[in-house]
Amino acid sequence: MLKQLYIDGQWVTPAQGGQFSCIDPATEETLQHVAAATAQDVDLAVQAARKAFNQGWSQTRGAERADWLEALADKLASKQDALAILEVCDNGKPLPEAQWDISDAIDCFRYYAGLARELDQRQDQPLELPDPRFSCRIRHEPVGVAGQIIPWNYPLLMAAWKVAPALAAGATCVLKPSELTSLTALELAVAASDVGLPAGVLNIVTGLGNEAGAALGAHPDVDKMAFTGSVPTGAKIMSAAAAEIKNISLELGGKSAFIVFDDADVEAAVEWIMFGIFWNQGQVCSATSRLLVQEGIAPRLTERLLDAARRIRIGPGLEPGVQLGPLVSAGQHRKVLSMIEQGKQQATLLTGGKRPGHLPEGYFLEPTIFAEPATDSRLWREEIFGPVLCIRRFKTEAEALQQANDSRFGLAAAVMSADLERSARVANGLRAGIVWVNCSQPTFTQAPWGGMKQSGIGRELGRWGLENYLEVKQVTEYRSQDAWGWYLKQE
Known part of the structure; x- marks a missing residue:
């Protein structure tokens, strides 16, 4: 009917x-x-x-x-x-x-x-x-x-x-x-x-x-x-x-940055990074899809993140235990795959990037993580709207803030550090309408939602x-x- x-x-x-x-x-x-x-x-x-x-x-x-x-x-x-x-x-x-x-x-x-x-x-x-x-x-x-x-x-x-x-x-x-x-x-x-x-x-x-x-x-x-x-x-x-x-x-739209400093707890950081990019298959305007990790913690965090991403259970949303469902449509699936293919020329693909082999039907896509894309690449600058994360390393607080703000978008951003004074300082310096400290994506009806710039x-x-x-x-x-x-x- x-x-x-x-x-x-x-x-x-x-x-x-x-x-x-x-x-x-x-x-x-x-x-x-x-x-x-x-x-x-x-x-x-x-x-x-x-x-x-x-x-x-x-x-x-x-x-x-x-x-x-x-x-x-x-x-x-x-x-x-x-x-x-x-x-x-x-x-x-x-x-x-x-x-x-x-x-x-x-x-x-x-x-x-x-x-x-x-x-x-x-x-x-x-x-x-x-x-x-x-x-x-x-x-x-x-x-x-x-x-x-x-x-x-x-x-x-x-x-x-x-x-x-x-x-x-x-x-x-x-x-x-x-x-x-x-x-x-x-x-x-x-x-x-x-x-x-x-x-x-x-x-x-x-x-x-x-x-x-x-x-x-x-x-x-x-x-x-x-x-x-x-x-x-x-x-x-x-x-x-x-x-x-x-x-x-x-x-x-958004292309939100997530800044993780050396003193952050790795397990907590991985949990919030995953939530920030893989929730709702990454189809979130505020998704923290640009990960900036300070050099000292980068190898350990990246290794733990890749392990966790590879263990995400992918499948139909009504199946028990599924953590990542399909993208919303054939058109969205094609668009994200196309961005991933272009991204392979712009950065190092660490994991994912294709349809899961055990799911021949449906618009499924593996969690995908790239390393060190150029800051002027489409992969780093454009909203992909899928489960695709890009990682770059940084040395100083000033460098992290500069890279995070170097975007035409300004919807959201996140910062993670045990130093609350630094977190507050970075949060104040981020050009975004929503800033999360030591978390990513919590949304409350009582709090304002919206962005700056485009x-x-x-x-x-x-x-x-x-x-x-x-x-x-x-x-x-x-x-x-x-x-x-x-x-x-x-x-």
Whole structure:
């Protein structure tokens, strides 16, 4: 049965009747046929969101919106196990990772329910002015209709990161999930329907990026665009938004550095290095894919890292004990393999770099580690988005910091050292929106997420995520009974 679009609280067939297939990356078999929206469908979704915004959702109290968010969280929690399995089949990640993601998505809705309630207390707060004849109050009002485009690496979690704060703020949403992983986003629509979320508040349009995504990004009645994905697509969205002077937030690519100093614990370092590059098959925008190791510890750490990487269990995500699943699609598999082949001319391949011999089907790839790529090579500078790690040695703190910052990206970075003063100094010197000390990749809903340079604009999560969907208004009142008199008394 065809998975339909969710527009204005109804399941609808796309105007042109198009569809595409969602593929299980572990088996290369079709999981589901999904409706492919075009510009006409996107327009209907935007109209529905505008109607819902104008006719009441924007005027609801934060406490009321919080109740809806809690209801969505409860509904998702009631089928948490099934959602995790669906995520594995659609995306490929190991089941424990998917379970973690679904739990985080549920927690995200609950967190923003709390902020929605707090928003009521923030409304109409007085602002002290130097002239007692005037009073001023500050209001926080929803931005309007939000267009939201999410990637395929964390399907339901990325939906939560965008939908939850938008609804908490009083905005309405048109969400476009990736065509590679649309199934759990559609389950969010099922949850919205089941709890009776008012029609048009959340609309989900599945479709191809160059059709549905482009139409959403360019729609003149969308007040804000929020996008997570590649730099080239982010640039197109930014360009389209410029024509309307539209509010945007962009979370784009990364090529994050992980600096390990001589005094770091080797076992702990290896564990966090592995987590930083092999979690989710390396398909993480913040993946710490550039490893900088101080010379004194480099031989021992590299040996231990290679041993651990070669023992990673690779296989379908639903198999017990699997630590590395397939890449998300045939196209992504080809892209990463192509980068590895080029990399062999730019650096020394230490391990991996090919499909595992025992897995002839599925988009599987061995954990891959290169040594000493040139700092101007594609291998070192470009985002690969796969389980590919590059290692370079350094001598001094200044050299490590220079190499880490020598990138067009600035999403994340990590530093590991027993010297906490040095760690703090390096963390302060890193040009990245997220810095981890003695760890890599821990992510909390309460903390801001976003990058510098070409890694994006704005921040998601925490209170910053809510502010993405709010406009600040001042209301200033003249309290005196006398006329202002600036002009009349000049006569």
